[in-house]
Amino acid sequence: MSQTIIFTDLDGTLLDHETYSFEKANEALRAIKSKEIPLVICSSKTRAEIEKIRIKLGNTGPFISENGGGIFIPDGYFGASEPNWEDAGGGCALIRLGAKYDDLRDAIVKLRSTGFYIRGFGDMAADEVAELAGLDLADAELAKLREFDEPFTFYGADKESLRRAIEQLGLHHTMGRYHHILGDSDKGKAVSILAGMYRRKFGDITTVGIGDSPNDVPMLLAVDVPVVVQQPDGKYHPEVEAPGIRHAGGIGPAGWNKAVLEIMSQR
Ligand SMILES: [Mg+2]
Known part of the structure; x- marks a missing residue:
């Protein structure tokens, strides 16, 4: 069976729109951790913000900052560093895709x-x-x-x-x-690059992407299983579409929880 990799937006998706809490997704977060399914944060937030959230989540893998502007890879995660990787300090390499x-x-x-x-x-x-x-x-x-x-x-x-x-x-x-x-970066380009690296690491992979807003659409188009969560008013954003998109059936982290548990039970 192929290895599942989950790419996720933060604001309004894994994190509650108002409180920034991921508590309602705890059950699914525990389940993917126990199955060692990589969770890749793909957010418009900065590196510094994401690093703080990664600590709360106990997440140690690569992540994507600022709408696909930067891919950060912990040293050694995919083996030796490649020529287009910069040393970003803090034990991370950076693939720069974004504007100055x-x-x-x-x-x-x-x-x-x-x-x-x-x-x-x-x-x-x-x-x-x-x-x-x-x-x-x-x-x-x-x-x-x-x-x-x-x-x-x-x-x-x-x-x-x-x-x-x-x-x-x-x-x-x-x-x-x-x-x-x-600039020319978006979440989809960054996700595709990282998915290629995961494919080399694991062989056959299935990518899941979860988002709530238009800036997530390129990511949802780049994955095998696109998922959209509801906005705080219970509606799906009308501009968030992708072929085969799954509707999470819940708002933000509650929808995230439901969708991830459902996908895991089907695999
Ligand atoms: Mg969002």
């Missing part, structure tokens, strides 16, 4: 000068990010340690002309909990 953060900040300033009232995390003090995200101040500091992707707020109605203006700068737009401006 400074270029994204320049783009935010440019877009604002053309009349889009947008504010990136780089424009906000930590207490403003904390207020916006419902995080404590220490976690807001971690959220501001951006490397490859800039989340921003935009309360204007014309999302389509904002998207076009971003594309004209040679960059891309996606939506998670916030708007994001990013």
